[in-house]
Amino acid sequence: MNPALRQRLTSPRGLVTTAGALVLLALVVLGPMIWGDRATTTAVADRLAGPGAGHLFGTDELGRDILARTLVATRTSVLIALGATAISVLGGVLLGLAATVLPRPVRRLLAGLIDILLAFPWLLLALFFSAIWGAGTVSAMLAVGFAGIPTFARLGHTLAASVMGRDYIRAAQISGLGPVSIVARHVVPNILPPLTVNATVMAASALLSFAGLSFLGLGVQPPSYDWGRLFQEGFARIYVNPVAALGPGLAIVLTCLVFTQLGELYNQSGRRPSIVRRKAGAPPATQDGGPVAQIEDLHVAFPDASGRLVERVRGVSFSIQAGETIGIVGESGSGKSVTSMALAGLLDPTASVTARTLTFRGIDMTAPLTRTSRGVLGTELAMVFQDPLTSLNPSLTVGRQLTEVAQVHGGASRAQARDRAVTALTSVGIPEPERRVKQLPHELSGGMRQRVMIGMGLMARPKLLLADEPTTALDVTVQRQVLSVLRRTQRRSGAAILLVSHDIALISGFCDRILVMRNGEVVETLAAADLHEARHPYTRALIACVPDMTSDRSRPLPVIGDELPEEVPS
Ligand SMILES: Nc1ncnc2c1ncn2[C@@H]1O[C@H](COP(=O)(O)OP(=O)(O)OP(=O)(O)O)[C@@H](O)[C@H]1O
Numbered sequence: 001m002n003p004a005l006r007q008r009l010t011s012p013r014g015l016v017t018t019a020g021a022l023v024l025l026a027l028v029v030l031g032p033m034i035w036g037d038r039a040t041t042t043a044v045a046d047r048l049a050g051p052g053a054g055h056l057f058g059t060d061e062l063g064r065d066i067l068a069r070t071l072v073a074t075r076t077s078v079l080i081a082l083g084a085t086a087i088s089v090l091g092g093v094l095l096g097l098a099a100t101v102l103p104r105p106v107r108r109l110l111a112g113l114i115d116i117l118l119a120f121p122w123l124l125l126a127l128f129f130s131a132i133w134g135a136g137t138v139s140a141m142l143a144v145g146f147a148g149i150p151t152f153a154r155l156g157h158t159l160a161a162s163v164m165g166r167d168y169i170r171a172a173q174i175s176g177l178g179p180v181s182i183v184a185r186h187v188v189p190n191i192l193p194p195l196t197v198n199a200t201v202m203a204a205s206a207l208l209s210f211a212g213l214s215f216l217g218l219g220v221q222p223p224s225y226d227w228g229r230l231f232q233e234g235f236a237r238i239y240v241n242p243v244a245a246l247g248p249g250l251a252i253v254l255t256c257l258v259f260t261q262l263g264e265l266y267n268q269s270g271r272r273p274s275i276v277r278r279k280a281g282a283p284p285a286t287q288d289g290g291p292v293a294q295i296e297d298l299h300v301a302f303p304d305a306s307g308r309l310v311e312r313v314r315g316v317s318f319s320i321q322a323g324e325t326i327g328i329v330g331e332s333g334s335g336k337s338v339t340s341m342a343l344a345g346l347l348d349p350t351a352s353v354t355a356r357t358l359t360f361r362g363i364d365m366t367a368p369l370t371r372t373s374r375g376v377l378g379t380e381l382a383m384v385f386q387d388p389l390t391s392l393n394p395s396l397t398v399g400r401q402l403t404e405v406a407q408v409h410g411g412a413s414r415a416q417a418r419d420r421a422v423t424a425l426t427s428v429g430i431p432e433p434e435r436r437v438k439q440l441p442h443e444l445s446g447g448m449r450q451r452v453m454i455g456m457g458l459m460a461r462p463k464l465l466l467a468d469e470p471t472t473a474l475d476v477t478v479q480r481q482v483l484s485v486l487r488r489t490q491r492r493s494g495a496a497i498l499l500v501s502h503d504i505a506l507i508s509g510f511c512d513r514i515l516v517m518r519n520g521e522v523v524e525t526l527a528a529a530d531l532h533e534a535r536h537p538y539t540r541a542l543i544a545c546v547p548d549m550t551s552d553r554s555r556p557l558p559v560i561g562d563e564l565p566e567e568v569p570s
Pocket residue numbers: 302303312330331332333334335336337338339348502
């Protein structure tokens with residue numbers, strides 16, 4: 001089982017929800033078998049009895065036990081709610097997916113149809129369908145199920161459309177995969193989590209709708225009964241025996257809670273912060289005069305498929321002084337990004353982080369962040385990622401994204417923030433900044449987007465710029481431009497830079513100090529100027545892999561690994 005899901009399931013809320021779901025399941029399966037007779041046995045002598053020892057919720061007008069009827073009604077109420085939800089989700093998602101992948105004219109037609117259906121209120125549609133199919137259990141289920149289709153069609157369409165634009169879908173299309181395979185293999189797994197959460201909310205709404213329809217006499221018809229029907233019968237005598245109405249009412253509310261909480265448990269966005277612990281005796285650095293960032297004995301582990309923690313970063317220590325440029329270099333998977341993300345507190349919530357010291361500007365990153373420290377991080381720590389298209393919000397203009405920090409943390413007015421955005425874009429060399437601030441990220445070239453990311457850092461007063469492979473996706477000329485913008489930014493702001501790259505040539509040309517990482521550990525730290533004196537065989541192998549003007553083109557480049565020490569097992 002997914003470790004994060006297991007963590008949520010074993011939390012107090014998870015345990016209560018799971019217990020509630022199991023009780024519901026037991027009532028659905030066993031309720032009619034155990035209490036079926038009691039629920040249908042009439043006893044005229046006991047009719048309309050109040051709550052008492054023999055009948056905890058009292059009896060109805062035929063002397064039947066209301067508690068037994070409430071327990072037995074669980075099966076009908078839950079099954080029709082789930083049936084309607086299944087109709088809404090399946091129908092809606094199929095329609096939404098069809099509106100995403102079918103040829104353009106059909107797509108437009110379906111998208112228009114979804115829009116028209118959405119214009120009608122959901123309850124109106126439910127009443128409309130139930131009037132067409134007449135009163136009854138199955139027709140109520142179909143009515144509520146069909147009324148929910150437009151909502152799920154829109155949701156499925158929006159989610160699928162956002163996934164269809166991704167690079168891996170284009171790669172799948174190029175590899176010859178048909179629309180059905182693409183949807184099954186690539187689209188559905190990616191849209192499943194939000195759909196599941198919405199389906200649980202829909203199940204709760206369906207339950208309430210049935211209660212409403214049965215209450216109005218349009219839902220389940222006698223002699224069948226569900227909670228809505230029992231509620232209606234109890235409501236007529238609410239002043240004589242309130243429990244007769246409260247019992248089924250409570251059952252509806254509790255079941256809705258179980259449904260929505262199940263969705264919340266599954267919801268990946270309800271994440272807890274990563275487990276960050278500081279080892280005993282750690283003295284957090286002071287804010288002034290000390291290093292900008294300090295890391296001592298950092299360990300980061302992630303759970304594997306069986307939930308066992310596997311260490312990916314082991315005992316990394318270094319500090320960064322103001323204005324200094326440090327480069328972390330190493331092969332793919334050596335732990336460079338994880339180290340820098342741990343410093344920024346941006347690791348995946350499943351990560352387990354331990355460190356003797358992990359501070360940025362004196363803020364102890366192992367402790368929960370206060371409002372003030374969040375403000376400091378927001379203004380003094382800037383990040384530039386490898387792919388600025390995914391780092392920038394595609395639906396907001398460049399200007400909106402640039403001004404956010406100044407407005408939220410700097411207290412600047414809208415006009416002031418906009419002026420500062422234009423200045424920031426000018427200083428990172430973006431032509432026509434006045435026009436660019438009004439554009440969306442996709443309207444900019446890759447190099448421009450990367451400059452926007454750097455410009456965003458400039459909007460505040462960065463003390464540290466974390467740049468993770470900032471030039472990897474760019475061609476050589478643009479790489480040089482972006483690096484020179486980074487350098488200018490550093491001179492202007494006095495910020496320190498932590499540059500992460502697998503390219504030792506780039507790192508040695510740009511940084512003052514180099515940390516060489518392999519298999520989660522720093523194997524060598526040296527000044528960039530001393531690179532030619534590297535002692536560790538891995539560093540020497542990395543250098544040897546970079547061809548220069550004297551390299552023999554007829555020979556293959558050296559392969560890292562042959563002459564190196566064995567990897568330390570995790
Ligand atoms: N969220 C995560 N869950 C599980 N393992 C992870 C997670 N993030 C990173 N890892 C693992 O941690 C190790 C180090 O990853 P990291 O991203 O730091 O590598 P890197 O040196 O930056 O490589 P690259 O240059 O390819 O980005 C890898 O083995 C990676 O699979």
